[in-house]
Amino acid sequence: MDKTAIYCRLSKEDEDKIEYGEESESIQNQKMILTEFAAKNGFMIYDIYIDDADIIGLNHKALLK
Template sequence: MKTESNTEQITALYCRLSQEDMRAGESLSIENQRLMLKEYADKNGFRNCRYYVDDGYSGVDNTRPEYVHMLRDVENGLVGAVIVKDQSRLGRDHLETDRLMELVFPAYDVRFIAVTDGVDSANGINEMSGIKNLLNDMYARDCSNKIR
């Protein structure tokens, strides 16, 4: 539970779109992710929202500029919640995404929400999250193989 001194913490609204995802159409666009996340934050009382946007970066790339910036802000205690459209937006490297969701975010008391996946760490661990992260990883590898 957050203390009164943490009320000014950032609500990180993280958006990502890779070149491969652009083929999936408008529903996955950065603009639509922004709108969805802002609407969710407003509806659920999240304040001090800040967008972290990596446009054109693969989810398997853990050096994405805004991803790294967001994680630095988490480690510095500036972030109280991370909200993404779905888990694949956070990342497609299942080991890294699992590490964030199960170790890093809880260690820094950061609430994690994946809107369309129905994941909210305030409700406890979702047993399907790890499987979904693995499937997201497998999807990225399959796309990479097809492109090569």
């Protein structure tokens, strides 16, 4: 069985939800779709990574500097 990791990225539309303590529907949907894909295709999920860096004050452009 092959191992894989899942990477979910926050959509701009869901940024407000995170600020109010709710989980992003975008991230929930990505996790569900990718977990189902992995199961159907014989992958063992090693880890799930969530990218919501803009919400915690990290900006991609700032990280590139």
